[in-house]
Amino acid sequence: ALMGVLERSIQHAGPIDAWLLAPHGAAVAENASDADGDWLTRLRSIVGRDKPIVGTLDMHANVSEAMVKACDALLAYKTNPHLDQKERGIKAASLLLDSLESHQRLYTGFASLPMSINIERQATAEPQGALLHQWEGRWYERESNLVDVSWVYGFPYADVQEMGASVLTIVWDDPEQANSIAEELAKLWWTQREAFRGKMIDRRDAVKLANQSEGTIGLLDMGDNIGGGSPGDGTIIAHELLHQECLPAFLWLHDPSSVQRAAEIGPGNFGKFSLGGKTDPRHGSPIVDTFEVVSIHDGRFRDNQVRHGGYCTYDQGPTAVLRSAKGLVIMIASERVAPVSLAQLTEFGIRPNDFRAIVIKGVHAPVAAYAEVCDRMIRVNTPGVTTADDGALEYQNRRKPMFPWEFVAG
Template sequence: MRRVVLLLLALPLLAAVPQAGRPRIAVGGIAHESNSFNPAKTLLEDFALRPTGPLPQIFDQWAKANDICSGYVEGARKYGLDLVPTLIAAATPKGPVAADAFETLTTELVRRLRAVAKLDGILLDLHGALVSERYPHGDAEIVRRVREAFGPALPIVVTHDFHANVSPEIVRLSTALVTYKENPHVDTRERGVQAARIIAGAAAGKLRPVQALAKPDMMYNIVFQYTRREPLLPIVQESRRLEANTKILACSVAGGYQYADVAFMGPSVVVVTDGDPALAEREAKRLAGMLWATRDRLKLDLPDAAAAVRRAASGDRFPVILVDMGDNIGGGSAGDSTFVLSELLAQKASGWVVVLADPAAAAEAARRGIGADFEGLVGGKADRLHGEPVRVRGTVKSLHDGRFLETAVRHGGQRYYDQGLTAVIEVEGSTRDLQSLLMLTTRRQ
């Protein structure tokens, strides 16, 4: 992935040709989900830019994906907007963003936004769970600086991930806030279109967005954040039903992000109406009450790794997916937990696939080459929270560059991935019919 430090020089070449009568909308964003409990800070070099190149190429890449920016493009075509990309940076979830990285990116974003001539509005793609060394709610600080640069009148519509920790400040500073409704995040493009509709109406003076926030005093563990079943399903359905009311421009229910140790962590409801603050407040409080009513159902009963492997190995329906809930790369964890791998080896299970982020082990496998014997310690190297390194013996089955294209609408709607040099090890004890495979990646993806 190309890095922001290089791309900062390339983006000033981008420019859109304005069309008479069409609102001119800048697109920008700094997206990061920051895990307060990960000791590894997120540095400037961890950030990469979304599609780069000539403007038509950027729009073409966005149009083929299913993320928020894809929705912005679809919405721009639908509602007659001229979009101008500025700085759109993102990094894989990790520890809090280093202070210098936050300052560099935010300053550059504001500078690029200021450079856009005849600006009628701004679409900001912010994750909603960015924590920096200095700011517990980095997203709100970004919006504060953008608002300070452009004044109170310019429409600024913000989009957030479902796992956003929404604070009163960002609701106060933005014209409208829209979050994903679904987890997994399969509705990102839809939310981008929704945001484009709101900013088109606001820029033209046809809509007067006002919004209200309600936050119940609770935490929604990620185990319960699947939106296609209880307890969240009826609440998400109600948010969609409310949006059938032409006075309600957006009704967002965010599950929150439990790995950010901040005061406003937890679920939230944001309702945006067309000039009706009382309606926004009433419905936000009502849906927050629906969240609160589920609190007694949020009881965890998860097996440990040993029990999970025993249960999986003794079953008769396959495949079985074992998820280490404490090592979620998408939540900023290390990606090298060895608890499940240790149990698979200890219990002599076969016919399994495990993926670990271990650049040193991947490089060693590549050095040995395809078909060579492999023996080494894998995983458990990033910190002491995810198990000890485990000794693995086997054969290097294949090597890959780690790049792949996601064609389906899955997590966040992203399309282009690069997990770096990747090695697949066929672990000792595999049979022709039941291979046990260990995939070692260089990057956490």
């Protein structure tokens, strides 16, 4: 049905000289494991080979041969957190216009690696990511025809053949050169594969480190990563904070029924709550205690800073702020909103530096905001649906052999 709508829209659009697209690159459908490759191929079959198609990908794309074959040029975001979407979109548009005006052809080189990059190690500003961009700079100096390089980290939570890391290159008028450069860069990346293996700090060690550290510590809850599709009601780290008395601490939870109860109790009053842990046992058990209802809000907030995903307005629905006598402050909300903005706290009276620890339900996306207030950030391996533990992910369709699960020669 969706593809039918797309095809009719294209056919009714009238004459179009070129196509600028923004596929994510990791979409999976029940009847199409490579959903982006599928719709891009259909688009190409409708518009013909002579119409340029240029697309931007998320750097978590699982790139396929079909995607590359359908497009003249594909380029991915270069930052994680994704802060360069505008810049990459501008570059894609510029390349498309240059191609139209010069009548030159863009070609994309593609090299897929038998390697899954652990989500914990996908921060582009950290040493393992910075090294890739150093290599890239050398190739620009060496290859005058090279106009773009994308290091695509892949999306390990998609159980498909295409899952994994890849390199994309774009050159003018020379498909063999494009593929040759992509292959050379992929071989270099492969030599550094151990640097992209997860470190896996568990909740006990993470909270112990937080207690030993100075200032405000951000604890990134990788197993309850809202941006990755988790329930947002995980309590595992909060229970450990209470156990090790790493307080005061802040926690955000998706818990609509408790928001309703807080509204009934009213600000300034106290009540017994059972918070979070309502989805399933692997995200933790509810936090049961007496809390003061500090405040009630409509849940709307705004942030004009450059944040992951480019959003500036947010709405987490009716929201309440609760505080226990032990020093645990919990914001409960009616809608899931990924923690990519400090305004999610500050707009509702929360001062981040009042806390020893802040539990942040994400991996990389929150860093652009929370690095401003956290003296240290620790990625915590928790057992939720978005766990970073490679060994806990059960695949049936991925390639084999593949790093880090099996030995791969070379």
